[in-house]
Structures are given as C-alpha cells and as structure tokens.
Amino acid sequence: EDQVTQSPEALRLQEGESSSLNCSYTVSGLRGLFWYRQDPGKGPEFLFTLYSAGEEKEKERLKATLTKKESFLHITAPKPEDSATYLCAVLRNQFYFGTGTSLTVIP
C-alpha cells in the first residue's frame, strides 16, 4: 500500500538550533516529492519539488534532499517565523500527503 510517513509529528527548537524533518515513502513509481509549509487555517504553501534521488533544493534556511526511500527537510538556524506545519507529498497518479510535522521555534 502506498504510504507517506513524516517524523517527528512535532518538533520544538530553540531559535538557531538546526534540525531535520523526515519524510519516508513507499509509493512505487514515484513521479516527484513535494514539500509544503502550512500555517493554521491557510492553504499549504509550496516550497520544493524533488524528482530524483540525490537531488537537493535550497531556499533561505531550508534545504530539501531526496533519496530512494525518503526525503529530509533541513532547517538551519531557524527563526520563530519558521514555526508552521511542514507537509510532504508524493506524486504517483495523485498526490499523497504525509501527516505533517508541526514545528515550533522558540525565541
């Protein structure tokens, strides 16, 4: 069965404390992996698309990497405004979302 699992479910970091979020998947025939940021009550905001193992994308304090079975979202020196839920989604015939990681960055 196709599955997308994100860990941890919740993460609390001190401002400036770097960490990584994990997205593992068992979807066969992957056509792409996508990271989104979602603030409460708002639509997911697109961050990155990764298509092949070994690919990396960066944007400000965020860096996404992809292997054959998982993706990592690395957050370097996070700030309180990075607090949000981070969702990953994989594309096969449709987009399958993980359950998200709720990130809280404490000043």
Add this chain to the structure above:
Amino acid sequence: AAGVIQSPRHLIKEKRETATLKCYPIPRHDTVYWYQQGPGQDPQFLISFYEKMQSDKGSIPDRFSAQQFSDYHSELNMSSLELGDSALYFCASTRKSAGGPLFGPGTRLTVL
C-alpha cells in the same frame, strides 16, 4: 502573480443542506485538485480534473460531486451535509507534470 482563488472563504450550513464551493485555478493550469482537511489532519484527496475531465477520484463521498467547466474553474457540490463535513476545503492547481500543485486559501465549511 495570480494565485488560486476559492470562494466563498467561509460557509456556514445546517445539516442536510447543500453547499457549492468554487475554485478558479491559476491561468494556464490544466489540472485541478480538491482536498478536504479536518482539524489537525493532513489534506485528504477528494477528486481531480485534467483538461475538464475527471482524472482521479479519492475518498469523496457519494453525496459530493464536482466538475470542471470550459473556463477551467471547478465547483464542488456537497449535498445532505453532515456535521462531519465541517472542514477546510482546498483547491489546488498545476500544469500536468510541471511540479507540485499550488493551493488556494481554502473554504472553511461549518455544518451546524
């Protein structure tokens, strides 16, 4: 740049009533997705359209139907509303095989 537009942004209905949610995708995007997101849950795929034809169907109740019109806007019709239908409903659009879908701001449906 233009984003995905959804209307209304908030909707309050009584049980057993009907509701229609509208989505206007980004210009030149040919694929539209509808998602339902309950509190604290990840978005659940309902249905998608590619070039005005239904392309995939997820966990959409039989009480719900959707279509995409000639101008590419899409409508999600929900009948016999139940309390459990209260959720955020997101529409997202993309150009096929051109990256992740871009989401609209959502419609918050409350069923009383």
